[in-house]
Amino acid sequence: MAEETLLVGRGLTKRYGGVTALEGVDFELRAGEILGLVGPNGAGKTTLVDLISGAQAATAGELVLRGSKLTGPASRRARAGLARTFQYPQLALELSVRDNLLLGWAARRHASLWQMIVGAAAGALRPRVPADEAAVRTLAEELGIEGLDRAAGDLTLGEQRLVEVGRALGQDPLVLLLDEPFAGSDARGVTGIAEVIHTVQRRGHAVILVDHNVDLVARLVDRVMLLDRGRAVFDGGPRECLASPQMQSVYFGSDADTDTDSGDGSPEAQAEVEDVRS
Amino acid sequence: GTGDDADSPTDGSAKGAPIIIGMDEDSTGPGASYSTIAGKTIRLAVQDINDKGGVLGRPLRLVIENDESDPTKVPAVLQKLHSQGAKALFLQSGSAAVMQAKSTLTQLGLPAIAPTGVTATLVEPPDNELIYMLANTTTDWAEVYCGAFKAANINTLGILTDDTTTIAALNKALLGGMSCVKVTATEKGAANASDLSAQVARLKDANPDAVLVTSVGGAFEVLAQNTLAAQLKGKLRFSLASIGNQPSSWKLANPGALEGLIFMGSINHENPRTKALTELLKKANGPDYEVTAYDAEGWDAVQLLKLAIEKAGGPDDPKKLNEAIQSISGYESSFGQGNFTLSFSATKHLGADGPCGLSLIEFGADNKPKGPWASFQPPCSS
Amino acid sequence: MTDLQLWLSAMEMGCFFGMLALAYHLIYVGAGFFNFAIGPYAMMGGLCTSWLVITYDLGVWPAAAIGVAATIVLAAATELGVVRPVQKRGGGELPALVAVAAVLFAIQQFAGYLFGYPTLPGQSLASFAPVPVGDITVQPSSLLLIVVAVLTFVATAAWVRFSRTGRLLRAVGDSNQAAALLGLPVNRIRLIAFVVAGFVAALAGLLFAPKAGVNSLSGLHWSLSGFLAVVVGGTGSVWAPLLGGMLLGLVEVFLPYYFGGQSHVYGMLLIALLFFAFKPQGLFVRKVRA
Amino acid sequence: MSGHELKVEGLSVRYGQASALSDVTITARGGTVTALVGPNGAGKSSLLLAAYGSVPATGTVYLDGTDITRLRPVARARAGISIVPQGRQLFPHLDVADNLRVMAELLRLPGSAVDDALDRFPILRKRVRSLAGVLSGGEQQMLVVSRALMSSPKVLLLDEMMTGLAPLIVQELARSVTSLAREGVAVLLAEPALGVLRRVVDRGYVLVRGEVVAQVDDGGSALDEAYSTAIGIEQPKDLRPAGR
């Protein structure tokens, strides 16, 4: 399924004063591909997501999306086809869950200055867009989000994360960046998010998935990149990655294999990976 | 802020249906500190008239509203006074508010007096058919200052001014009329400034023969005088009328900071009517009361209105009343020199006849007015 | 030497604005919002003192003590009677802001009723003779203002940085939610923030009043000046308000000096625009991830 | 075994009109690790917060048999209850050391407690002067965990403690938690999915819509099974993404 190269990053580097969060990271993402991004805490995963999405300016490096350079503020990159979630959910807490989900669609309608101006007039005249609302309902159902009229601030963190994923999908992205979407999700949420990932993939688009739940990551992705202290130390298939010495030393710890039933990189988990990806 | 005034004058001995006069007063806003000085005397004058039998045998009744010097409130406040039956108005508020009032007066057709107004623009078009002022305006002041400058051999002048609209209008008229000196520096400070040393330093650099402070008074004026006294020692200083009319501000000055300052006074204790008024006010407000031009103007405004109502044969026809005001001539005022008079006409909405409503007064070492400036006084021809 | 006079003026203004900004800063640190009633607090400190001295012939020191105490009571009442109950009712930070703006006007108007509308002369706590420096004389009140301002900043900085209460103050203002969740004494700390801010503001008003007098409506203008100073300084350090105040003082004095008095309003706008173009979040910022 | 014990009895929590927890009774004993599992919004956090005293609740909370319902959170913390709350409950503009110091001072711990807490994770020691708000998500979580363990508590309330932490750290922490439990600390974990923690859990409760629907006393796997049965969805371990 993987053919066209969608997104390429070269030499991505980010420094904060003395702290180097990311150092010369290269990656390539093909259409229909799901790339897992793992690594110890502070390895630079969120920083990489921030650099790609434009939330932070890179100290060095460049990004190319479908052959053209990806630059400028986050909004421009979003219009070019990126969507993301945040490690700590960024919802409008006073708005309803429905409105938060609608943002993905609504933002698409107000991308340019002209659309913003016309959109204001159109909004006053015709406030409801039934098609969008129907889409939101379907999406919510798919994700298992209930109570669309609740204020987002009343949701628990796990539920908020789910809403974020839904909102990002609403943008119909070419590349969906998910920063620890499974953190705090229950079984229903995990299924929903996995479904979102597959939806993107089915559209021939790509996903970068950051999560510490290696078990889940390994089952969902086509390829894993391992970051350590800002550098990419491994890039390959999930099975190879789990088995790699780098993974053992920087991520699981040397004694990882003594913990049998862990599901993280254990033979059992690896077997399941095979199972899922076939 | 609205409602009848609790300390409104009573009807006194006068009988009959009261004649209602409205007053738009700023009693709690930024203009309150000076607006209320004349406001108090207006109440006193009304009481005095009522005690003496009223106007055409009918008592005057004041209805008072507070606009807090907010121009957006003025139309409603004037309308309210009108709806309470006011036949004529006193406008005793900040000048931005009075300026805004002009068009509403035209809409209502009510004549009005701005007793303490000094800005000529108030009675200039547009919408000036119904509004009147008593005191000499800045045009006369220019003449007087020029005489003074000639007498003191002053050729260059530095100006220190505040940034209010009132003063902007005043400066325009005043400086336009003073071709006798060369203004070498004009420095502006915020009306609520806390420091004027930069402005004064620039004046010092320009080194004019004298400095004129033009401000609405209050803290700005005193701060200006304090700073001038400290940084420009010995320079001859002039000021407008407000410093003389706001006795409470004298205490703000540093010891001796006002000494030698010459301001445009209007109170002349040789004027017998001023004397009588002084007595009355001291009786009402205590022996230490400092009579100011605001008091006298407020007092005269009420007397003028009384006169006009009598001439018009009653208050009910606003057109007639307006014409009656315009027919007043030679009214002997309680400020200015002994022979100073006020007259009005269709084209003359400024009462003052000639400059002898004015006199230049000098401050003494005790930061209080010492008396007329020895070097020059406006000539009184009439 | 005129320049010396100008520097002195700038220092005085800077110290005054700095202290007002410090009062803002303390409440910002402890309660997480800008209390626009700071100006009226300062006005209260100055006006109440002057009024007591003038109307009741009270000595300056006891009058000042009463003035400062009254201000502190006012500040505490703002928190207990207005901000806390309003915030308890929810709705984000806006309601509390609007409520303190209403408090600002209410205090000004009450002060007008109580103390009258005319400007009253400030009372100087220092009674020594003016000090000649070069060819200018420094008024005792100016000297006192500058000295007290510096002392106040040193003391506050030490308190906020190193003391237990200071640390709690920073924590509570930083994340009210985390503080409440962990059981930090949020209410007590916020009250302390208001009280100390009230004290600093009262001191500022009291010490600055001799310069140009004080009236019931001084508060709004002072609130705005202090607000500008705290915004210019930024919220990242206790010293930021002093720096912001000094910068504002310099601008207010030297801008009119070099570019003429007429330019002061436009100049302020221009300088603000230029300044914020380069430092959109003030001088001191401590950015964290969202 | 002379372990500590936390017991909540008939606990109910409401947010405005909505009921988050109704009449829940559970016990966590020293020597064992007790888990509280349930889907998102089941009321797990509400229960832990109510036990710690920072959300208003009705019902009774006992610590080692003493009724502590009337104590405020600080008093409960001083009495030995410690919490790792869900989400980033730290002070982003305070540096790492001050974040710990605030809590140490509140609980009147000796100065060395802060030092020890910094040593629990090397990264904290390394970033001791950094603002907590610039740390990565996992680093922040380490800080929160350190803060909770600083006071040598009798009861540990751990709300999704492993969120955002890398496996290496998770294993380390799992070991610490187990050994603390063995030392007599009553550990209560709340998780929407047990995952790796399955191994450390001795007993637990399944919470659904604010009510306890199952109690399991024979280990994590059994608890997971009970959880799956209760909500009718397989746990993520056996996830089979649809559509491929």
Added chain:
Amino acid sequence: MTTTISRPTVSSDRWDPRRIPGGGGLALGVAAAALILAWVGSDGYRQTLVISAATYALIALGMYVPYLMAGSLSMAYSAYAGIGGYAVGLISARTGLPLVVAWIAGPIVAALVAVVLGVVTRRLSGFFLAAVTLLFGMAFTAFLIDAESVSGGSGGLGSLRPLNLLGWTPSHYHVVVGSAVVVCVIAFLLDRLRLSPWGVVVRTMRDAPRAVEAAGVRVPVLNIVALALGAMIAAVGGGLFTYAAGSITPDTFTLNIVFLAIFMPLIGGAGTPWGAVAGAVIAVELTLNFPAVQTSGTLLLAVGVLVIMLVAPKGVVGYADKLRTRLWALLRKERDRG
């Protein structure tokens, strides 16, 4: 977590009893306006009160989008209202154009000024924006005084021509009714705008600008659009006041009106634009029509604001809504029982 227990739910369906978005608000607003107009009758004073309330309401409505929806507090509204006012004054005094043109030109100029100011301050948010726009408002007043050839200087502009709409000259009463209609229409449209996708984006911008940016909308640009829209509405208000009062001076619209506009939506209820309208009516009642002896209107307003915020934290509209809900619940219970 005690502090976050109750958050206001801005439910998008609250004002939607008959499936017309914003219809409920409109129905109530029009009913109230009709009542007020009936009360006014031919009383000149009351008519002026309505004009004042409409002016205040329009300025507050102008602030609604940027301030309550987008969360940017611009304090330059005195200038925007002033521009609307001066448009009326200048077109009347300096041109032969029909006066209606002023209500097109004024809002456009105000919007342009807002855009320029917005571009210059685009990197600022929150209080930094408030500080700079505050200075702008002050500089604008100074400009009006200085630019005498344009603005008529400190004396301002007066003696306005009457409005002439295709040969029909509306009476003062017509203007009063017209102003009420304009307010209702704008409030209704803003209410719908609030519910629309555009409103969703703008409202999200307030709490989660990073999310909006990440969704593809340039936050500073949309902010400028919101500010421009607000400036236009405020300019309409300024024009209305100037026409009704017959003159405008540099001091007509000052910081006072800005503070008033900050207060009004909150006492009325920030959940809907109608709150701003209700707030304007309350403000006029408190500052102009309150039968108290010698009181400062400012004090009454300030105390009124405090009382309302303590008693009805969601403003009078929110309070009325709560009462309505209670009442209906009560009625339903009665009915079920009976």
